Structure formats: structure tokens, C-alpha cells
Amino acid sequence: MKDTLIIGGGISGCTLAWQWYFNDKSFTLVTDQKKGSSAVAAGVYNPTILKRFTSVWKAQEQLEYMLPFYQKIEKELDCKLFHPYKILRRLHDNNEQKTWVAKSEKPELKPFMKGSISSLKIDGINAPFGYGEVTQTGWLDTLTFMSKSYEFFKNLDSFHAGNDDGLSFDNQSVIFNTEVFDHVIYAEGYAIKDNAKFNYLPLQGNKGEIMLIKVPDLKLNAIIKAGVFIMPYKDDMFWVGATYNRHDLSDNISHAGAQFLSSRLEKILTVPYEIVEYKWGIRPTTVDRRPFLGAHPNLKNHYVFNGMGSRAVLIAPWASEQLHNCIFNNTSLHPDIDIQRFR
Numbered sequence: 001m002k003d004t005l006i007i008g009g010g011i012s013g014c015t016l017a018w019q020w021y022f023n024d025k026s027f028t029l030v031t032d033q034k035k036g037s038s039a040v041a042a043g044v045y046n047p048t049i050l051k052r053f054t055s056v057w058k059a060q061e062q063l064e065y066m067l068p069f070y071q072k073i074e075k076e077l078d079c080k081l082f083h084p085y086k087i088l089r090r091l092h093d094n095n096e097q098k099t100w101v102a103k104s105e106k107p108e109l110k111p112f113m114k115g116s117i118s119s120l121k122i123d124g125i126n127a128p129f130g131y132g133e134v135t136q137t138g139w140l141d142t143l144t145f146m147s148k149s150y151e152f153f154k155n156l157d158s159f160h161a162g163n164d165d166g167l168s169f170d171n172q173s174v175i176f177n178t179e180v181f182d183h184v185i186y187a188e189g190y191a192i193k194d195n196a197k198f199n200y201l202p203l204q205g206n207k208g209e210i211m212l213i214k215v216p217d218l219k220l221n222a223i224i225k226a227g228v229f230i231m232p233y234k235d236d237m238f239w240v241g242a243t244y245n246r247h248d249l250s251d252n253i254s255h256a257g258a259q260f261l262s263s264r265l266e267k268i269l270t271v272p273y274e275i276v277e278y279k280w281g282i283r284p285t286t287v288d289r290r291p292f293l294g295a296h297p298n299l300k301n302h303y304v305f306n307g308m309g310s311r312a313v314l315i316a317p318w319a320s321e322q323l324h325n326c327i328f329n330n331t332s333l334h335p336d337i338d339i340q341r342f343r
Contacts, residue, residue: 001173001179001180001182002026002027002028002179002180002181002182003020003025003026003182003183004020004026004027004028004181004182004184004185004327005027005028005030005167005174005176005179005181005183005184005185006020006027006028006030006184006187007031007167007184007185007186007188008031008186008187008188008189008191008305009029009030009031009032009146009150010031010038010146010187010189010312011038011142011145011146011308011312011313012038012187012189012305012308012312012316012320013029013031013187013188014029014145014146014149015312015316015317015320016185016187016305016316016320016323017029017149017158018069018072018073018149018320019320019321019323021153021156021158022072023324025324025328026158027158028160028176028179028181029150029153029158029159029160030160030162030163030164030176031160032161032162032163038142038146038189038281038312040208040210040279040281041142041208041281041310041312042139042142042229042231042241042242043139043140043141043142043145043313044087044137044138044139044223044229044313045063045066045137045138045139045140045311045313045314046087046134046311047059047062047111047112047134047136047137047314048109048112048113048134050087050089050134050225053099053103053109053113055106055109055112056311057289057290058318059108059112059314060111061318062314062315062317062318063136063314065317065318065321066313066314066317066318067082069317070082070140070317073145076152077148077149077152079144079148080141081140081144081145081148082138082140082141083138083139083140083141084138085137085138085139085221085222085231085232086134086135086137086222087133087134087137087223087224087225087229088120088132088133088134088222088224088225089131089132089133089134089226090127090129090131090224090225090226090268091129091132092129093129094129096129097117097129100113100132101115101116101117104132111135111136112134112135112136112137113133113134113135114132114133114134117129117130117131117132118130118131118132118133122220122224123217123218123219123271124215124217124218124219124269124270125218125220125224125230125268125270126268126270127226127268131224134225137223138223139223139231140313160176160177164176167184172300173301174301182301183301183302183303183327184301184302184303185303185304185305185323186198186302186303186304186305186306187304187305187306188306189282189284189306190203190205190282190283190284192284192306193205197299197302198292198296198304198306200342201286201292201304201307201339201342202286202342203284203285203286203306203307204246204284204285204286204287205246205249205282205283205284205285206244206245206246206282206284206285206309207243207245207246207248207249207250207254207280207281207283208241208242208243208244208245208280208283208310209241209242209243209245209253209254209258209261209278209279210239210240210241210242210243210261210279210280211239211240211241211258211261211262211275211276211277211278211279212233212237212239212240212276212277212278213237213240213265213273213274213275214235214238214273214274214276215236215237215238215269215271215272215274216236217271217272218236218238218269218271218273220232220238224268226267226268227264227267227268228240228242228261228264228265229241229242230265230269237276240261240265241261242310243257243260243261244310245257246285249282252280253278253279254280257280258278262275283309283310284306284307284308284309285309285310286307286309288336288341290307291305291306291307291309291315291319292304292305292306292307292337292339293305293306293319293322293323293326293333293337293338294323294333294337294338294339294340295326295339297339297340297343303323303327304339305319305320305323319337322334322337
């Protein structure tokens with residue numbers, strides 16, 4: 001018998017699996033490896049909301065947990081996943097400069113936002129009013145994180161590539177194919193809307209579109225945020241994103257999304273670029289911007305781990321510990337993330 005069956009192999013599901021691994025718990029990670037939002041996530045982590053100059057809920061606590069968590073994974077996988085980069089928020093005018101300086105003095109933002117305005121000149125970027133600098137930021141190579149995790153857990157006989165058709169239950173246990181588990185956790189992202197056990201939760205789909213561009217003349221060692229973000233990737237390539245659309249949830253790149261990305265990019269980029277690829281996915285977002293964690297109100301041994309939205313890289317490690325301690329140490333979940341708030 002194993003401790004836990006984890007259904008869903010995106011950022012959230014892989015993070016859960018690592019949390020169980022580091023705590024010497026047995027598990028099987030099940031994924032159909034279909035394209036979800038994790039497969040197109042640029043992997044940026046940022047403790048601030050730069051559209052409104054506010055801080056992310058429990059940002060410092062999540063950051064302090066996230067950093068050593070991913071470093072331990074890098075050591076296990078013997079590969080580079082984690083890339084610290086500062087974020088430079090391009091400022092639009094003098095009023096925004098003043099707002100930045102004032103906001104940077106707030107106690108919840110001071111650890112992340114530098115108070116002075118940066119006049120850094122970057123060839124190829126139009127920023128006449130300079131930048132506000134955000135620290136403790138960067139990106140996780142999500143595609144490598146997931147693919148290497150699958151390989152690692154497969155070698156431990158803790159991975160199943162396919163759907164969950166072999167899933168059944170009795171009064172005490174979860175049964176998958178020939179294995180028996182004490183618990184099952186659904187970390188399916190937006191696909192949970194088709195899960196009859198947890199589709200009562202008010203999950204919202206939010207389509208995100210990004211593009212990969214090649215810009216040989218752009219030398220950048222930071223992430224630029226200016227309506228869209230421009231993030232260094234590799235070999236003169238950069239990720240540009242992202243859109244947020246709750247209405248068009250079609251499984252393709254939209255004309256409006258592509259036009260939005262290009263038009264915003266061309267307002268700040270002054271050198272030629274080539275579009276290499278478009279990607280898209282549906283993020284699982286929540287009405288109150290808090291994740292969904294916890295036990296099903298009626299079904300024994302059934303749990304959910306969902307709703308990380310665009311901040312899965314930052315919040316999932318911390319949240320995975322909360323759920324682990326809830327299940328195995330009988331601790332209470334924070335009421336802001338416990339699904340009992342929707343009972």
C-alpha cells in the first residue's frame with residue numbers, strides 16, 4: 001500500500017510529488033501529459049502585483065519556502081532549473097514614478113521594491129521614464145522541471161503516464177489499477193471542471209497566451225515588465241507574455257491575443273524581432289485569488305490541490321507543505337485556502 005495517489009502532472013502535481021518524496025511518503029504521480037497551463041507557463045515568480053503596486057498574499061513566507069525547495073530538487077535532478085532575475089517595471093510617466101517611490105515605502109512592499117528610480121539604459125528598450133526595480137524575483141524552467149521530474153519518479157516506480165481510468169474506491173482505500181492508496185489528491189488544474197467530486201468549487205478558466213521571439217540585438221539580464229513581460233530565455237530568444245482572458249477559452253492562439261502581445265511589445269522594443277512560436281493554456285484561477293486546498297466535505301480520503309493560477313511557481317511549494325501537514329500531521333489549513341470556505 002502507498003500513501004497517496006496524485007492525479008495531475010503540472011507544476012502543482014510535480015510539486016506535491018516532491019513534497020511527498022522529501023517527507024519519505026510513498027506515492028504515484030499520474031498524468032496524461034496533455035497540454036495544460038503549466039506546459040506554457042514562462043515560470044516567472046514575483047512577490048508583487050505590478051499592475052496595482054501591491055504585494056502578493058503571504059509573499060515573503062512563500063519566497064522563503066520556495067527557494068530552498070527548488071534548490072533541493074536541482075540537487076536531486078543534477079540540473080539547473082532556477083534562474084534569479086530582477087524585474088524592471090518600466091514606468092510610464094512622472095506620476096507613476098512618484099507612485100512607485102511612495103508605494104516602495106509600505107512595509108509589505110519595502111523588502112521587494114527599491115525606492116529609487118533606475119535610469120538604466122538598455123539598448124533596444126524604450127523607457128524614457130526609467131524603471132522601478134523588484135528584487136527576489138526570477139523564473140523557473142517549468143518544462144525541464146516537469147520532464148525531469150517525470151523521469152526521476154518513473155525510476156522510483158512512482159509515475160504513471162496515462163489517464164485515471166483505473167481508479168476505484170472502497171470505504172477505506174483508493175485503488176488505482178493494482179495499487180492501493182490511503183489518499184488521492186486531485187491537482188488537475190482547469191481540467192477539474194470535469195471532475196464530479198470537486199467541480200462545485202468556483203474555479204474560473206483564464207486563458208494565457210505567450211510568444212517566443214528571437215532578438216539578436218537585445219542584450220538583457222533582467223525581466224522587463226511593461227504591459228507585457230520580456231524575459232530572457234536562451235540563444236537570443238525571449239518569452240513575451242502574457243494575456244489574461246476569461247471569455248475565450250478555445251484551444252488555440254487567438255488573433256486578439258497575438259495582436260495584443262505584438263502591439264504591446266512594439267511600444268517598448270526598438271530593435272527587429274522574429275516570432276518563433278506561440279503558446280497558450282487555460283489557467284485555473286479562483287474568485288478570491290486564493291488556491292483550493294483541503295479535504296472533500298463528504299468523501300473520505302479525497303483532497304484537492306488547485307487554483308494556483310499564474311503564481312504556481314511561487315505558491316505551490318509552500319501550499320504543498322500546508323496540505324502535507326494537514327493530511328499527515330492533522331494540522332488545520334489556513335481558512336483563506338481551505339475549500340471549507342465554499343462548503
